[in-house]
Amino acid sequence: MKKFLNSADTILEESLAGFSAAHSDILTLDSSKKFIQRKHLKPGKVALISGGGSGHEPLHGGFIGHGMLDAACPGQVFTSPTPDQMVETAAAVDTGAGCLFIVKNYEGDVMNFDMGAEMSSGTVEQIITNDDIAVEDSTYTTGRRGVAGTLVVEKVLGAAAEEGIPLESLKKLGEKVNGNARSLGVALTSCTVPAAGKPTFDIGEDEMEFGVGIHGEPGRRRDKLKTADELADEICNAIVADMGTRAKQPCLLFVNGFGGTPSMELYVMYHAARKVFEKHGVTIARSLVGSLVTSLDMAGCSITLVAMDDEVLKYWDAPVHTAALRWGM
Amino acid sequence: MKKFLNSADTILEESLAGFSAAHSDILTLDSSKKFIQRKHLKPGKVALISGGGSGHEPLHGGFIGHGMLDAACPGQVFTSPTPDQMVETAAAVDTGAGCLFIVKNYEGDVMNFDMGAEMSSGTVEQIITNDDIAVEDSTYTTGRRGVAGTLVVEKVLGAAAEEGIPLESLKKLGEKVNGNARSLGVALTSCTVPAAGKPTFDIGEDEMEFGVGIHGEPGRRRDKLKTADELADEICNAIVADMGTRAKQPCLLFVNGFGGTPSMELYVMYHAARKVFEKHGVTIARSLVGSLVTSLDMAGCSITLVAMDDEVLKYWDAPVHTAALRWGM
Known part of the structure; x- marks a missing residue:
């Protein structure tokens, strides 16, 4: 295997440490290492949270900041983040207007984000992306997979959230963008x-x-x-x-x-x-x-x-x- | 060979066509296909021109626009552009304050940009980048090779040129940045x-x-x-x-x-x-x-x-x- 790493066990941790240090003007890695969040949260704005297995960078951490995501939960490589990551993230970045989870359609992600939403004390809505027309059901998926179109959903919702659009309207807008991708x-x-x-x-x-x-x-x-x-x-x-x-x-x-x-x-x-x-x-x-x-x-x-x-x-x-x-x- | 292409003979032409179409808001590919130039030239500003063999993208075409380069001359893959490319480019983008060629230190590039400068009717100065400390002389080089530090020279000079700094001062500034890389x-x-x-x-x-x-x-x-x-x-x-x-x-x-x-x-x-x-x-x-x-x-x-x-x-x-x-x- 030809990769720049110290060990497979630490590649994610070290990559996140490098990423958060290189972009410390816009984001911070939580001390628990469970999520990355936007440095300057905007009170009263719906918090947009995404995440999923690592290995798809810059998705999702690279899209945290003004006009896009408020936080991302990185799982291990190609492995869903765990529900406690989403619960802690939502608690950290919800400034009163609720959270919207943006989830790519993979069984592990859908299940874990769903549990995270249920376990969260605040208001959480979710949107599932499924823009990949290659196959209907697949290895990790019931229905179509969520792939690159997810970026477009995150960008559009990020700008709308920045404008103060409320949670239910954001969810509808996200469903429209996903449905058109x-x-x-x-x-x-x-x-x-x-x-x-x-x-x-x-x-x-x-x-x-x-x-x-x-x-x-x-x-x-x-x-x-x-x-x-x-x-x-x-x-x-x-x-x-x-x-x-x-x-x-x-x-x-x-x-x-x-x-x-x-x-x-x-x-x-x-x-x-x-x-x-x-x-x-x-x-x-x-x-x-x-x-x-x-x-x-x-x-x-x-x-x-x-x-x-x-x-x-x-x-x-x-x-x-x-x-x-x-x-x- | 596993690449997205139609043929090795047309990869550069098709890639440039795609690049200029995708970024038509900031740049244009000249009809001769000899250079890419900034769409909106700024009269009276020193024109910054770089180029070299293709295959290093986004260097240099990806750095054309406000605050960076005015034009780039793409050679075939890993092959210097020809002097006539530089001559035509300089004539197209010089709005009266002269041109500065930013050239990576490879024998073919240095020779061809030099001939291009000599053959140009306007005022042309040059700066050679050589930030690679790996080896002193090498396959294509007398002295150190110009590599990633070239981007930093282009960014810094681009901002200075945008401010109206004159040609001789830009050349000195570029030499300082290269010398510090x-x-x-x-x-x-x-x-x-x-x-x-x-x-x-x-x-x-x-x-x-x-x-x-x-x-x-x-x-x-x-x-x-x-x-x-x-x-x-x-x-x-x-x-x-x-x-x-x-x-x-x-x-x-x-x-x-x-x-x-x-x-x-x-x-x-x-x-x-x-x-x-x-x-x-x-x-x-x-x-x-x-x-x-x-x-x-x-x-x-x-x-x-x-x-x-x-x-x-x-x-x-x-x-x-x-x-x-x-x-x-």
């Missing part, structure tokens, strides 16, 4: 979980996993390598078909790297995807390209399309100041 | 140049290249894998020794990924490096962590320390709006 990914290599020390799956030199999940879960099929244009064609056609009439709205195109794929290739995929979407008459109103919802060191990428409207565009464009996403301030 | 990198895997189709160098499953260059050039030695702490110890000790008394100034610590290394590991290295520097009494005044000066898909990272002063800190903190680095606006 579609993603599909492909892996060229496997990720390697530090504690396992070897690749999660075997894959041939001329193979790819089409529809892969962000933990290296199987997708639609194992296939021979395809060109960028062939891949974009299949991915974007599937997304447009699944979007239905939503694809007539102005859209955000988000090309996301899985951790081992460099910027140059992501822009090749962006170029290829944009051509296909435009052929379908889709208007690309906003763009995002980067390795933002990752799977450790997996080479691969996902394409996400989100149908926007004036409200969502306004919140997408609103200022954000986090470690990994920043504009307008 | 020290970098050292390590590779766990080789990069694969698309046109070559196979890894640039062979490396064993238990080996690393200590002091590697950003084209996969040999470093100080081939070595057995080490822990993050052991690596940080050797890298940071070497940097501090080379910095001399400069290390007493407040410093910027920049942990840079080479393209195939995920965020989680970069923060482990940041944590490890910061501990070593602080043991030496170094004050970490600013931090930057990300894959910003890359070597295609190489797994690895570099550590850069830059001694700052009030002037440099002011320009580092000043607003910047580029595709890959953005704050304050």
